[in-house]
Amino acid sequence: MDIEDLHPWPSSAEEGLALQERLRGLVREEPGPAEVRTVAGLDVSYADDRVAAAVVVLDAATLLPVESAVAVERPSFPYIPGLFAFRELPALLSALRRLETVPDLLVCDGHGRAHFRRFGLACHLGLLTGLPAMGVGKTFLVGEHVEPGRERGSFTDLVHEGEVVGRTVRTQTGVRPVYVSVGHRVDLDAVTRHVLALSPSYRLPETTRRADRLSREALRAPESGPASAPPPASAPPGR
DNA sequence: GCGACAG
DNA sequence: ATCTTGTCGC
Numbered sequence: 360m361d362i363e364d365l366h367p368w369p370s371s372a373e374e375g376l377a378l379q380e381r382l383r384g385l386v387r388e389e390p391g392p393a394e395v396r397t398v399a400g401l402d403v404s405y406a407d408d409r410v411a412a413a414v415v416v417l418d419a420a421t422l423l424p425v426e427s428a429v430a431v432e433r434p435s436f437p438y439i440p441g442l443f444a445f446r447e448l449p450a451l452l453s454a455l456r457r458l459e460t461v462p463d464l465l466v467c468d469g470h471g472r473a474h475f476r477r478f479g480l481a482c483h484l485g486l487l488t489g490l491p492a493m494g495v496g497k498t499f500l501v502g503e504h505v506e507p508g509r510e511r512g513s514f515t516d517l518v519h520e521g522e523v524v525g526r527t528v529r530t531q532t533g534v535r536p537v538y539v540s541v542g543h544r545v546d547l548d549a550v551t552r553h554v555l556a557l558s559p560s561y562r563l564p565e566t567t568r569r570a571d572r573l574s575r576e577a578l579r580a581p582e583s584g585p586a587s588a589p590p591p592a593s594a595p596p597g598r
Numbered sequence: 599g600c601g602a603c604a605g
Numbered sequence: 606a607t608c609t610t611g612t613c614g615c
Contacts, residue, residue, distance in 0.1 A: 403605070405606050438606075440603035447605070469604045479604070500604050538604085605606050 399462035400566020412450035413574035428457035465492040471542035473525030485543025492542030530558035
């Protein structure tokens with residue numbers, strides 16, 4: 360039985376809202392994981408009526424790629440702020456199932472607890488997989504905050520309705536900050552530490568950059584990939 | 599009622 | 606997300 364069979368899937372915005380309200384209490388925020396050897400970056404790209412999800416596993420110490428997988432499907436849910444996960448989760452779960460490695464941490468493109476109902480994509484994905492997960496958003500969604508210092512490493516809290524739901528983190532001196540938050544089974548300090556460790560040279564973590572590249576490539580080659588058969592010759596061999 | 603709103 | 610030229614800066 361697939362993990363997806365264990366949970367109902369909404370067919371409307373109202374159902375999606377209700378499901379989030381029901382699952383939000385299951386999210387765990389804890390000081391783990393104790394040891395992170397492999398980190399998985401996930402991202403999704405769109406083209407026409409296709410959605411391509413990519414997962415790239417990196418060695419946490421060297422940031423070198425270990426394994427990757429992609430899944431191209433048809434979008435089954437519209438993009439609605441706050442219900443973003445229902446649009447990308449199906450393809451992301453498909454890609455994750457094609458992985459042999461079980462990552463120690465999932466780094467999602469989007470928010471976790473820094474969400475209207477404290478249940479963004481990173482929380483949902485962490486909960487469905489049972490794996491530690493964190494969210495890294497490129498743009499603001501919710502929470503009052505002051506600008507972090509200009510230098511790499513500085514950060515400030517994201518406060519929504521009196522609750523610290525995430526942080527703005529300057530991953531490179533002089534660039535715009537990213538918005539990070541807990542997804543599942545990690546805490547805010549670990550999330551902050553990881554996003555900085557994963558972003559040695561650019562604004563976005565290597566996990567996200569690699570997954571972004573892979574998901575785009577998957578859309579460019581509809582029926583071929585790094586491990587597919589070569590294209591047929593214009594003049595078939597034989598005779 | 600109006601504004602804001604991940605990808 | 607995606608559509609898109611030139612342009613500022615290291």
